[in-house]
Structures are given as C-alpha cells and as structure tokens.
Amino acid sequence: MSCFASRDSLLVPALKKRYGKTHWFGKELIRSCFWDNRMELWSVLAEILLLVGLAFAFGTLSKRLRQSPIIGYLAAGVVAGPVLFNKNAVTTMAELGVDLMLFSIGLEFSVSRLKAMGSRILGAGVLQIVLTALLFVPLLFLAFPLGRSLTLGILLSFSSTAVVLRVLIENTMLDSVRGRIALAILLVQDLAVVPFLLVLSFFNPASQETHILIQAVKTVAGAAGLIFIFYLAFYQMIPKLMMTRGFFAERELVVLLAILSALGAIWGAHALGLSPALGAFIAGMLLGESPFASQIRSDIGSIRILFLTLFFTSIGMLLDPRWMLSHIHLVAISTLLIFFIKTLAASGSAFIAGLTRRQALTTGITLAQIGEFSLVAASTAAQNRIIGEEILTFVVGVTVLSLFLTPYLVVYAQPLAGFLLKRLAGERSIPEEESRSGAPDMVCGICIIGFGPAGQRVAEALMKKNWQPEIIELNPISAKKAQDMGLIVHQGDATSLDFIKHCRIEGFRVVVIAIPDPSSAQTLIRHVRTLSSECILVVRARYDITCQSLKAAGADILVNEENLVGEKLAEALSAVMEKDGTWEMACGIAGSHAEPKPSKES
Structure with missing residues (x-):
C-alpha cells in the first residue's frame, strides 16, 4: 500500500x-x-x-483414496465455483494451461517418433476415432441434428491421456502390450484434437458456407506463415544461441528461453488470428526434432502444471452439484453406455491392429473413459453455439464420473477382460504378463551421462565393439561432437528428474555417469535409482573422499580418479627410469653418488 x-x-x-x-x-x-x-x-x-x-487439498485427499489427483482438482473447482467472482480471469489462465499441454504433446510428436510408431499403430488410432464416432452418431441423431450429433460423437471419442498414462506409469504397465498400444492411440487422439478444435473455432450454425470457407483458407494460410516463422526461430536462431559458449551453463537463461518459446508460440498464433492451441502444437512439433526438446519440456513443466491445475479446476466450476444430484441416474446410465461403446470401438481397433482378443479387450477397457480434451472441445462448441449450455453441463457431469472410475478400470482391465471373455466366449482365464518381471523394456544397452573427454573415451571404446550408446549432455558443443559420431543425443540437464524421465533412463541396462562434479553425480545416482533399481551404475569418482557417499547413494561400480592417476604416474615414472640415460636419476633417487653406468659388455 x-x-x-x-x-x-x-x-x-x-x-x-x-x-x-x-x-x-x-x-x-x-x-x-x-x-x-x-x-x-x-x-x-x-x-x-x-x-x-483447494486443488492441493483435494488432490492430496484423492491420492489417499487411490484416485487420480485430477479428480481432486475437479472437486476443488466444484467447491470454489460459487464463491469466485473473477471467473473470466481464471478461465483465461486455464486456456493457457491447455495450450501448454498441447505444446508438450507437440514435443512428443517428432517426425522420427511418428515413423517409429508404424503405420499399423497409427491406423489403429485413426480407426478408433472413426469407429467411436460411427457408433455414437446414430444414437445421438435420434435426439439432435446431424451436425450436433457428429460434433458430440467425435468429442466423445477422445480418452484421457493425463489420467491413463499416470495410472499406467504408477503401476509399471506402460511397457506392456496394452500399455504401448494404448499410448499410441492416445497420441493419435491428441493429434486429432488440434484440427477438430480448429474446425469448431470458426464453425457456427448461423454462418454461411462462404464465410466458413474463407475462415478455413485464412487458417491454412496463417498456419503456413506460422510454420515458416517458427522454422526460422527454432532451426536457425535458437540453435545458434544454444551453441554460444557458456549459454547452457546458465540454467536461468535456458529456463527463460523454454518459457519464451512456449508462450511466444501461443501469443504468435493469437496475434495472427489463429487458434493458440494450433500455434502451441506446431511449435512443439518443430521443436520435437531438436536435440534440446527434452530439456525444454522439462523446463516448462512447473508452469504447465500450474496452468493445467487451473484448467481442471475451471472445468469443475462448470459442474453444478445440485444438477448432478438431481440427474445422477441419467449421468450414471449415460456413463455406462459410453464405457460400453468406447470399449467396443477401441477393442475392435486394437484387434484389427493385430492384438489378441484378450489384449484388445484390455486395451479397450483402458481407453473407455471421456478425456480432458473432450471437455475443451465441448466448451469450444458451446462458445460457438454448436451445442447448448445444458448439453455442456451434461458432458461435464459424465466426464467427471468417468474420470473418477478410470483408475479402477485401468488397474483391473486385465482381470475384467478375462472375466468377460470367459463368460461371453468361453475362453479360459489365462493371465498374460503385463510386462517382463514388472520392469520396463530396455530401449538401449548403455547410456553415457556427460560427454567430456572421459565420456568420449568410453563411447569410442564401446563403438569399437559395435555398441552404440546413447548420450545425455548439457553442453551443446559436446553434444554436437556426439551427433557427429552418429550417436543419439539427449541435450539437457541430467540432474533434472523430469528430464531423465523423458529420456527413459529406466530403460537402459547400464548407465555410465562420467561427469566430474561429485554433488551432481550423487544427485544423478539418486534420480536414476528412483526410476530404476535394475540398471548397473558405473560412476566416475573424482576424489577418493567422495567414494563412500557415491556408493551409499547407489553406485554399483566406482572408478576412483585419484587411484588411477597415482597408478598411471607410477607406471610413467617406472618407464622413464628403465630407459637408457636415466642412470643418474635412479642413483639420485636412491641417495647414492652417480657412478658411470656399466656397459653391456662388462
């Protein structure tokens, strides 16, 4: 004041x-x-x-009740909604959370990753959306016009990436067969969200076809311009800035650059009259090909969590508890019907993709809920008067109930699938492994953290034996050396737990920590052990005094630099003393007078 x-x-x-x-x-x-x-x-x-x-309090309570914290965030919005009078400001920040989520998803959608998924898996994701819409639209057409039925059918086809992935990871199911196929379908759904939101953003039942066509042309032209601008920024300017000596050592500058990239992309799309979600997704995809994509994803993690929390609470603010209680029977019946239709569509898609009946049905149950992007799409459709407020309220109610049940469906999908197949098809209930011994699949044999002179020598020795390690390196110059050697490089700060999670450090059989700083090495050991207790940790110990603390942190093999230096010095000294012409030096060290060295003949 x-x-x-x-x-x-x-x-x-x-x-x-x-x-x-x-x-x-x-x-x-x-x-x-x-x-x-x-x-x-x-x-x-x-x-x-x-x-x-309130989100923290209800999220903590949800976790204690073995629910996803997202349920707590939705409940916080329900409680706080009646007492808030600045809902527009909160909603605006919540929309920013959605844009940041799409930016993060874009980072996952590098062209190389899409190719690695394979056409069969991508086809399963597309088929799931199409089948779900085809099953929903005829039922919805009994009560609504075709355009509204099609809109609702598509938005109901999206599942919850946030909740499903969290539960799969917490229960070590992500690397199972159904975990991998579910992840692929979820990623395709997230990819489909962007064009769907674009269509909803400029479509209005009162609009003429000419106006819609003009808007579509403007959007395509603006997107092309945006891609060109982002290409110059992310492929020409930012890499050169990153290569500046000492830039990556200043963590504050890197974090600010990550936030600037994300928010700048969102604002740039808005300034060009485009959907901010489109700008965020395009920027994320372009950055996904860069070596520092993982670091940017890690650096925007905190701010993304804040705005996403506001998004889920703002969705909860849309739910009227009195309406929910008075219509609970309709909501419950609709939720069960949605579960049945989505399970049928997702199971069919997975079965066509080559999974067994049991695996396909387990995948279908895992993806049977309505997702967070369904709420985004429903809100956009309501703003453009494609659907009414009462339909939006109904969608929110059904979504909240389905998200509440999702953790149980994901965890118990396998026994439930076995029970249904036994009852309906007479199949014997033979449990299938979710994953090998509960451990993730190994994505590569060896990972080297730190590509200075020590890390380079390790990589060279491995490559001579035809082993191709992956590299984690903060310094862009050292990272460039690794790329020139043909190695896969993850550029970023390995002491960040989020960063090494994204690098899937838990999937490596051996992790070599070659960085010189003892405190950073100790932090790294703890992070790796948090994610994996199976991998072998080979750690560089610069000082003898740090060996005990590094061993206690979880290192399996320690390479003591001081001992090695001492041994090498002793070897060098012995070699020098054994050479011709060093007789005087040897005598001086022995403390005796240097006599002429006897000849070989004598």
Whole structure:
C-alpha cells in the first residue's frame, strides 16, 4: 500500500501543476486507476491462491483414496465455483494451461517418433476415432441434428491421456502390450484434437458456407506463415544461441528461453488470428526434432502444471452439484453406455491392429473413459453455439464420473477382460504378463551421462565393439561432437528428474555417469535409482573422499580418479627410469653418488 500511496502523492501534484486544477487529470482519476488495478490484481491473485490451495487439498485427499489427483482438482473447482467472482480471469489462465499441454504433446510428436510408431499403430488410432464416432452418431441423431450429433460423437471419442498414462506409469504397465498400444492411440487422439478444435473455432450454425470457407483458407494460410516463422526461430536462431559458449551453463537463461518459446508460440498464433492451441502444437512439433526438446519440456513443466491445475479446476466450476444430484441416474446410465461403446470401438481397433482378443479387450477397457480434451472441445462448441449450455453441463457431469472410475478400470482391465471373455466366449482365464518381471523394456544397452573427454573415451571404446550408446549432455558443443559420431543425443540437464524421465533412463541396462562434479553425480545416482533399481551404475569418482557417499547413494561400480592417476604416474615414472640415460636419476633417487653406468659388455 505504501508504494501506491507514495506514487499517488507524487503524481497528483505534478499533474495539477502541469494541467491545472480543473483539468480532467485529477486526484480521483489517478487514485481510481491505480487503486482499481491494484484491487483487481490482488483479487485475482487471491482467487488463484484459493483454487490452488483447494486443488492441493483435494488432490492430496484423492491420492489417499487411490484416485487420480485430477479428480481432486475437479472437486476443488466444484467447491470454489460459487464463491469466485473473477471467473473470466481464471478461465483465461486455464486456456493457457491447455495450450501448454498441447505444446508438450507437440514435443512428443517428432517426425522420427511418428515413423517409429508404424503405420499399423497409427491406423489403429485413426480407426478408433472413426469407429467411436460411427457408433455414437446414430444414437445421438435420434435426439439432435446431424451436425450436433457428429460434433458430440467425435468429442466423445477422445480418452484421457493425463489420467491413463499416470495410472499406467504408477503401476509399471506402460511397457506392456496394452500399455504401448494404448499410448499410441492416445497420441493419435491428441493429434486429432488440434484440427477438430480448429474446425469448431470458426464453425457456427448461423454462418454461411462462404464465410466458413474463407475462415478455413485464412487458417491454412496463417498456419503456413506460422510454420515458416517458427522454422526460422527454432532451426536457425535458437540453435545458434544454444551453441554460444557458456549459454547452457546458465540454467536461468535456458529456463527463460523454454518459457519464451512456449508462450511466444501461443501469443504468435493469437496475434495472427489463429487458434493458440494450433500455434502451441506446431511449435512443439518443430521443436520435437531438436536435440534440446527434452530439456525444454522439462523446463516448462512447473508452469504447465500450474496452468493445467487451473484448467481442471475451471472445468469443475462448470459442474453444478445440485444438477448432478438431481440427474445422477441419467449421468450414471449415460456413463455406462459410453464405457460400453468406447470399449467396443477401441477393442475392435486394437484387434484389427493385430492384438489378441484378450489384449484388445484390455486395451479397450483402458481407453473407455471421456478425456480432458473432450471437455475443451465441448466448451469450444458451446462458445460457438454448436451445442447448448445444458448439453455442456451434461458432458461435464459424465466426464467427471468417468474420470473418477478410470483408475479402477485401468488397474483391473486385465482381470475384467478375462472375466468377460470367459463368460461371453468361453475362453479360459489365462493371465498374460503385463510386462517382463514388472520392469520396463530396455530401449538401449548403455547410456553415457556427460560427454567430456572421459565420456568420449568410453563411447569410442564401446563403438569399437559395435555398441552404440546413447548420450545425455548439457553442453551443446559436446553434444554436437556426439551427433557427429552418429550417436543419439539427449541435450539437457541430467540432474533434472523430469528430464531423465523423458529420456527413459529406466530403460537402459547400464548407465555410465562420467561427469566430474561429485554433488551432481550423487544427485544423478539418486534420480536414476528412483526410476530404476535394475540398471548397473558405473560412476566416475573424482576424489577418493567422495567414494563412500557415491556408493551409499547407489553406485554399483566406482572408478576412483585419484587411484588411477597415482597408478598411471607410477607406471610413467617406472618407464622413464628403465630407459637408457636415466642412470643418474635412479642413483639420485636412491641417495647414492652417480657412478658411470656399466656397459653391456662388462
């Protein structure tokens, strides 16, 4: 308050002196400008604090009840909704959370990763969306016009990436057969969200076909321009900046660059009159090919979590508890019907992709819920008057109930699939392994963290034996050396747990930590052991005094630098002393007078 008061006392006399007492710049105007802005700022901050606090409390409670924290965030919005009076500000920030989520998803969609998924898996994802829409549209057409039925059919085809992946990872199921196929279908769904949101953003039942066509052409042209701008920024400017000596060592600058890339892409799309979600996704895809994509994804993690939490709470604010209680029977029946249809569509898609009946049905049950992007699409459709507010409320209610049941469906999908196949098809209930011994599949034999001189020598020795290690390196110059050697490189800060998670460090059989700093090495060991207890950790110990702490942290094999240096010095000294012409040196070390070295003949 003192800051605003002092500003008021200084500005008002100065303005009066310049413009006079009767000028419209008066004390009341200045005071109202500063005071109103200040009050609005603090009121919005108070409401965000309330939402985040409630989200933390309900998220913690949900976790104790073995539910996804997202359920707690939705509940926080339900509780906080009636007492908030700045909902527009909260909703705006929530939309930013969706854009940041799409930016992160775009980072996952590098062209190389799409190729690695294979046409069969990508086809299964597309087929799941098409089959789900085809099954829903005839039923919806009984009550709604065709356009609205098609919109609802498509938005109901999206499953929850956030909840399903979290449960699969927590239960070490992500690397199982159904985990991999479910992940592929979810990624295809996320990819389909972007064009679907684009269509909804400029479509309106009252709009003429010519107007829609013009909007589509503008969107395509704007997207092309945006891709060109992002290409110049992400492939020409940022890599050169990253290669600047010492830049990557300043972690604050790297974090700021990551946030600037994400928010700049969102704002750039908005400035060109395009969907911010489109801009975020395109920027993420372009950055996905860069070596520092994993680091950027890690650096924006905290801010993304904040805005996504606000997104889920804002969705909860749309739910009317009294309406939910009075229509609980309709919501429950609709949820069961949606579970049945989506299980049927996803199972059929997985079966056509080559999975067994049991694996396909397990995958279908895993993806039977309605996802967070269904809520985004429904909200966009309501804003454009494609669907009414009552339909939006119904979609929110069904989504909340389906998300509440999702953790149980994912965990018990396999026994439930076995039970259904036994009852319906007479198949014997033979359990299939979710994963080998609960451990993730090994993506590569060896990972080297740190590509300085020590890491380079390790890589060269391995490559001579036809082993291709993967490299994690912060310094862009060292990372470039590894790329020139034909190695896969993850550029970023390995001491970040989120970063090495994205590098799938738990999938390596051997991890070599070749960085010199003992404290960073100790942090790395703990992070790797948090993610994997199976891999072998070979660690560089620069000082003898640090060996005990590194061993206690979880290192399997320690290479003591001081011992090695001592041994090499002793070997070098012995070699020198054994050479011709060093007789005087040997005698001096022995403390005796140097006599002429006896000849070989004598």
